[in-house]
Amino acid sequence: MAAFPAPASGVVPTDQLVLRAAVSAFLGRYRGQTRVHTESDLRIFLRWCTDHDLDPLASARADVERYVRWLQDVRRYQPSTVSRRLSVVVGFYRVCVIDAILDHSPADYVRRPTVPAESPTLGLGHLQFEALITTARLSTNPNDFALVALLGLLGLRIFEACGASIADLGEGSCPLVLDT
Template structure:
């Protein structure tokens, strides 16, 4: 409910926008002037405007679950105390993974920090709540080099569209939203490189290099088409992520990937990071290519970072023996 309340707001409000009661609550009203029972949700809607895409959707679900917990206790979320937040965390421990609990507590803490910053609250009940420790290694299923090659072959056997998408995801490590959000007019050349301009999380536009294999796969699929989305359905509409998700699992099964039922488009992004590091690409270059703000995120994606073959002792021994 919190997410849908925002997703259906006008995206570009102009002078002619009617100031309805719901719009007034979202943008204009002093929260203190709203009925008591509306304040928490109005504050949550304002807080969620700070985020976009999947982060906003996830935080919206997290806050909705927290609000449901508060409702079961018959307590206004704006009257919650630390004991309630700690109790909620203990409640989740038997139902959710540490990573999910950590994200939910992060959403709750962010919501209350926002409330303090806006002067709605004097203190945050989540300020000192401890979050569970999470693994330094991502739990998303990735592929090794042999599996990635088999996966590419399965994509080529399936269709030119599948081959183009998988080659792009594996070779450039794009998020599925970045790949499916691209248009044909985003393809161009720059200083001798074939590039695709994509929209990163947060709306930033970035150029990614298409190597010869990716460029050829895209050209074969597009077949000289000059406009519209890069990846389209049979009716010409933009390909939806849910359809791509199903394709990835189908290709995984065809390629004989173990636990292919756990594959997702994000698995190819993890595979990109792991194989790029195994190929000797410096961490900072992989980080930049993946669009990660923090190198620790890139390291979590690198499933081969504990590979003893990559231990610096070997390189140092060779260096010192010269």
């Protein structure tokens, strides 16, 4: 992680080596785009720690709460974004406890922001989606139907749909194959 640059002498202090090992152990649990997004969220936390002269492995619950307040008050993130970023921090500290790097997690008992059960983002209604998928099926480009079906029927995120390949889906598991 670039949050803690190596000193000019080329010798990395032990605490930085431990932090790098902890970060690697945590990120090693993820693959693909999930790893990319998780690393990004963790990098933001580690940068915040650096900016506040805080050793992430010596932080307390109050420090994690200050980070949450910073996300809310300074960065003005929505509760769902704050909750997701806090989940990454909680997971990182959980791995640190599991790996005996820390005795306890400073993220324990940190209150998560309230995220409404209903998303404020409007989605398509049943009839609207039916019209969209029908239009996509009639398109001269078969990729239009495949993309709409992946997004709408399987609930994939756009990066998941764009990163999918036929080999990933398998021939027998894909009801999207058009008769030609």
